[in-house]
Amino acid sequence: MVAKRGREGAGREKTPLERIWHFLWYEDSVASWVVSILIAFLLIKFVLYPVLGVVLGTQFPVVAVISDSMEHDQSFDAWWARQEDLYLQFNITRSDFKEFPMQSGFDKGDIIFLLGTKPERLEQGDIIVFSGGKEYPIIHRIVSVDVAANGARRFQTKGDHNLGQIVNPPLLDERNVPESTVIGRAVLRVPYLGWVKIGFVNLLRSIGIAVS
Incomplete structure (x- = not known):
């Protein structure tokens, strides 16, 4: 049976x-x-992503790094020797930078988790994501914080790898990043995982499907 x-x-x-x-x-x-x-x-885009957004307090809880502007392609000492004069303009010394979060930067293809953070809690050295008039948000490090008389904050930023700030108004001026454009603060890096999204988005675009 x-x-x-x-x-x-x-x-x-x-x-x-x-x-x-x-x-x-x-x-x-x-x-x-x-x-x-x-x-x-x-499922990730329409279920997991929104849930993470609620938990982390930002509309972009996870971003894939799509440029090398935060990359450190040398030892820290060699990198600092090339960048020192730029950072000293903002009173950032070598020992200061060594205390910054993600002091070794990160690479294209990494995944970065963001935390929604009030502007008054953002400090020099923090890495933020902000909308800067380009197709994608910018993820760079704060090098200066300016506070207006009314308490509003404006940030100056710079990519660790770049040999200067991006100054291309009105699209992007890293000397003047209003607090209203800040999306979140970088708190965690996952290497390489972002290549999955980059590759998949490029594949969809190659067959005529527009995604962000």
């Missing part, structure tokens, strides 16, 4: 839900992989 029930069960026609599950979980076809990746992307 047991064997008979097994044969009968094996011959039972799968329900639509079972067929979908089999296609996604058991099939090893290109179509199955593409659909699975697309579903994972949608």
Whole structure:
């Protein structure tokens, strides 16, 4: 009787839900992989991402680094020798910088987690993400904090790798970053994981699907 029930069960026609599950979980076809990746992307973007945004208090809780403007491609001593004069303009010494968060910067393709932070709690050396008139938000380090008479803050920023601030008004002027443009403060780095998003977004764009 047991064997008979097994044969009968094996011959039972799968329900639509079972067929979908089999296609996604058991099939090893290109179509199955593409659909699975697309579903994972949608779940992250429309479920996990918004939940993280609520928890971390920012509309962009996770960002993928898409440029090398925060990269340190040398030892710290060699990097500092090239950058020292720039930072001394903001009264930032070598020992000051060694105490900054993520003092070794980060690389293109890394993932950065952000925390929503009140402007008055942002300090020199913090790394922030802000909207700067470009297609994507900018992630650079605060080098100076200016406080107006009414208490409003304006920040000056610079990419660790860059040999100066970006000054291209009205699109972007790193000498004048209003507090209203700040999206969040960088608190955690996950190396390389951002390449997954960068590659997938580039793939979708190559076939005419616009994503942000």
